[in-house]
Amino acid sequence: MDNKKAVVVFSGGQDSTTCLFWALEKFDHVEAVTFQYGQRHIAELDCAREICETLGVKQHELDMSLLNQLAPNALTRDDMEITEGDGLPSTFVPGRNLLFLSFAGVLAKQIDAKHVITGVSEADFSGYPDCRDDFIKSMNVTLNLSMDDKFVIHTPLMWLDKSQVWELSDQLDAFEFVKSRTLTCYNGVIDSGCGDCPSCNLRSRGLENYEKKKAGVTAE
Template sequence: MKNEKAVVVFSGGQDSTTCLFWALEQFSEVLAVTFDYGQRHAQEIDHAKRIAEKLGVSLQVLDMGLINQLSANALTRDSIKVEEQQDGPPSTFVPGRNLLFLSFAAIYADAFGARHLVTGVSETDFSGYPDCRDTFIRSLNVSLNLSMDKQFVIHTPLMWLDKAGVWALSDELGAFDFVQDETLTCYHGIPASGCGTCPSCVLRNEGLQTYLSQKAGANS
């Protein structure tokens, strides 16, 4: 794969930044694409731009405001509380988001002669999001290839990793400190370790502590 191009679906968060470092090791040329869909933590786009610039990666920001017009959820509405739901995915689920993001990433990739798409979805820590499951990614990969008569390959380096595993991968890639200090995962738009209380921060920070404990145990 070293002589091929890839497009990373990129948000500037822990997962997509780890995937960006992974892609930079796997492919000869890496492009990144991020989406402005009216997300409540708009700082996400600024973080994505800064990280891409620091890593020397070309970043394209696509306007996906239509999502905000169609869907009411906690990621696009400040009036909706970030919370888990008793029945169904959490309030932060944006219906169709990964379907649209990967579809437009494929169109973007095709324009640059890239056939590899990289996304940070995970079925292990997927928070109940149906569009983070392996079966969805496989289905979409087939649909994209049929619809565009191409041979895209969607890569999901984090699919079977929990958050401790994601931290471990970033460490293996020599990106641990960068991911810890430079990324934005918090639902409230606070970088690095974030607010510490939203579901995204809890997942990130618990994973970090688990990985550090595992690493300390392995080195003792």
């Protein structure tokens, strides 16, 4: 496939920003698509815009607020507690990646891009069913059949835990950028976050593990 244009599903978080740097290294032309679906914190959208502007990446922001009406969840409702335990976490948004990848595919079609990149992972995915490799493979087939085209959905982080995601950002010379300018926190705090929510805990554990690994390698 000669087409070297790509669309990155982009939220401004650690994973999608790492994927954006990955795409910028792999493809000749990269654009980002960010979805507004009633997130608790407008800071997430502001962060995504700022990163794209800094990197010189054209960003498309699409209104997906209907998703909030159909699927109430802790990422969009202040009155819902962020919980983990038996079953799916309260932060799971039913249909989110299904819709995001569908619309990313429509955008890719319009700009003649054949590659779609998303930061989903089975290694650190909180049990979300729409982050699994089999879903992505199925979605790729569905996109191609629905538009009679040949898209490729790339998942650079699919088999990486958070420590390995930090390592990848370092390999892409983006470690400090990702560390200081991304927003992963469920409470809307940029950089190291609130230090208390599940997303911050996952991010900080991964960072700690990677820094220990890096220090060990350096010492040898």
